[in-house]
Amino acid sequence: MCITRMFTDNVYFCLLLLFSSPSLPLSPPFSAYISFLTWTHCVYFGLSLSHLSLSALPHPSLSFSLSLSLSFFPSFSSSLPHLPVSLSGVAYSEVRRPCRLMLLVNPNSGRGQAMSLFATHVQRMLTEAAVTHTLVITEHQNHARELVREADLSQWDALVILSGDGLFFEVVNGLMEREDWEEAIQTPLGILPGGSGNALAASVNHYSGAPALLGEELLVSCGFLLCKGLLCPLDLVSVHLSSGQRLFSFLSLAWGFVADVDIESERYRQAGAVRFLLGTLVRLASLRVYRGRLAFLPAHQEGRTGEKEGESTRGAPASSPALSSSSSSPVSSSPVTSPPDSPNSSFCSSMSCGPTECSSTLRDSSISQDTHGELGFENFVHNNHTTVPPNNSTLHNASNNAIKLLQAAAQSRPLAKGPPDALLPPLEEPVPASWTQVQEEGFILVLAMYQSHLAEDLMAAPEARSQDGCIHLYYVLEGVSRAALLRLFLAMEKGGHMACGCPQLVYRQVRALRLEPLTPQGAITVDGEQVECGAVQAQIHGGLARLVTG
Incomplete structure (x- = not known):
């Protein structure tokens, strides 16, 4: 049985390595077939996505194959120079180190189901992709703004928002209020839909070439794109x-x-x-x-x-x-070019980050209303099982x-x-x-x-x-x-x-x-x-x- 599985693994791996090459043109039906083989192999033969990274797989809603990631070879890829990737004329960044996410969740956004969505969809995807993440539950309006304005951003490779567009707005403006705003705003930002409008999440899904999706299907799609980890420049308007x-x-x-x-x-x-x-x-x-x-x-x-x-x-x-x-x-x-990668504000394109750390070890404490943003980071962090506070962070x-x-x-x-x-x-x-x-x-x-x-x-x-x-x-x-x-x-x-x-x-x-x-x-x-x-x-x-x- 083991020999059969090893043989099967090698066959599928060779197929993926061969047919994911950009220099080898494939007809859409055959490319779709290769994609189907990839996903069925992961399901039926139990190939963990911590070994076969999500960034190596085509989007589940697409019928064509994307380029094969070097995450198949984590030790080899870490020694290679990381160069920008160009897809459809857009420069995408790649970085070299393991990923650590700060995941900010507004528990009362939309229908108030953000924590449920995290538990049923997001946490599973991040765990399977071996992405270390620290969960932060916002407790009041501008909570996230205060957090990112004062936090030591070198602890994370990306800031990810699970909420509506309002929390993303807070994070952007908190970063731009920092003294080191030029470096801080280069911290990669991710979005997962958990609110009512979810305009940015729908836009990201649209840019990926995936079909229009709503609700939990959009969340799964954006979670998949997050785990792939490619970065694109984002315009901001003053x-x-x-x-x-x-x-x-x-x-x-x-x-x-x-x-x-x-x-x-x-x-x-x-x-x-x-x-x-x-x-x-x-x-x-x-x-x-x-x-x-x-x-x-x-x-x-x-x-x-x-x-x-x-x-x-x-x-x-x-x-x-x-x-x-x-x-x-x-x-x-x-002309818009991709900003140079910073070692302190980067995102792992392969998401092969080692053991998942889904729970923060920092203490869970309440927020004083008269601190005016001078709180230490430990005041903001919550364990995954923390009870949702009654206050809303987006009003x-x-x-x-x-x-x-x-x-x-x-x-x-x-x-x-x-x-x-x-x-x-x-x-x-x-x-x-x-x-x-x-x-x-x-x-x-x-x-x-x-x-x-x-x-x-x-x-x-x-x-x-x-x-x-x-x-x-x-x-x-x-x-x-x-x-x-x-x-x-x-x-x-x-x-x-x-x-x-x-x-x-x-x-x-x-x-x-x-x-x-x-x-x-x-x-x-x-x-x-x-x-x-x-x-x-x-x-x-x-x-x-x-x-x-x-």
Whole structure:
């Protein structure tokens, strides 16, 4: 029996080694067959994924084979130079040392099932992939922000968030508030969907080439991509508010209809992702017009069909010249390259990390409310079996009192560091002459996207990529009917809203923008988090962070 198994192992190993070679072209059916053999071999012959790393396997939802990882030879691969991998023209980083993850979980995000999802899916995958991880359960709003702002990041090779997009927003801004922000923001960031929107997780799944997935299927897919461990540059957008606060955004800036739906649908949080559909229907029933001024700096001087810089692209059928000229592949303002690997902020592409350490040995203690971020790391860490605290770390509130609390918290919080915003004038000064100013002042919505998805089932910017160096700006002018607006959102599920032929829908690729609301009506959100309503401007910084995309 042992001899038979050894022979079988060697046969399958040789097949994988031979047919996973990039230099050997395979037909899709045969490639799918090799992938099938790989997975059935793992199942029926008990080959542990700690020996056959997940990074060596094709995505379970794909029909083609990916390159074979050197994780088959852990001792040999550790002695080789680790060079960037290029897939589809994008530079992916590889690193050389074992992986240690800090896994941050918001237990009350979405339907409050994050800890259950961790126990039933995530923990099993990390254990099987031999990934050492420390579990951190957030206990209050901005808990994760305080943690990463003060923590010794050299203890981990990546920070992984199991929650909605709000916790990822906290982590990004906590890193950018550090004195060593340039090094800290290079710490690889991973996302596992555990909230209501899960826009970044859906975007990562989309970038991998996998089919659109929802719910636990999306979680499994993102967990697989996390275990593969390839890194891709992540654009961040610097957002300046009228109060003087500076934030860093990874997903979106919204004003009007979309922001109102996001905030007002909080009352339906227990419904999960369905809350956005309910919120959309309620807001459609009482459609608002928002008054404001919008200006932007185009991403390129001239379109492919010769359009001038100030012209806008209106919603049109997919075959029209207008759509083909402006919704083609995104144009980056500057070449984006993968940042150099840092020995203290790296992620193991093979994830062959030795024995799993799923439980932290650090003590579990409560959080004092008056420490203001000066806590040691041991205050934040929890054992895997810790009882979930009652507080929520991601809160939305549309009331005026909540806005005042947000402003007060912003004033007491350390200012974000970060690169200079060379494209942005002070908010009190007019925009430069090179900017395009939208003549209309009546809007239904303004939505600036830098990832492909706005929610699990909303592909708001199908052309967007995590490192394309563009802000994908959409706005809908007043005059659109409720039926037309509903058609737009229904088509957005598959990214087909630009083909709806809606003349009030305008799409531009920009590098910077300014929005000045003229009335107090309407909310403004950054990555789904409500900020004070007032003048706001933003500029994109290409490849500032690093994202685990598999």
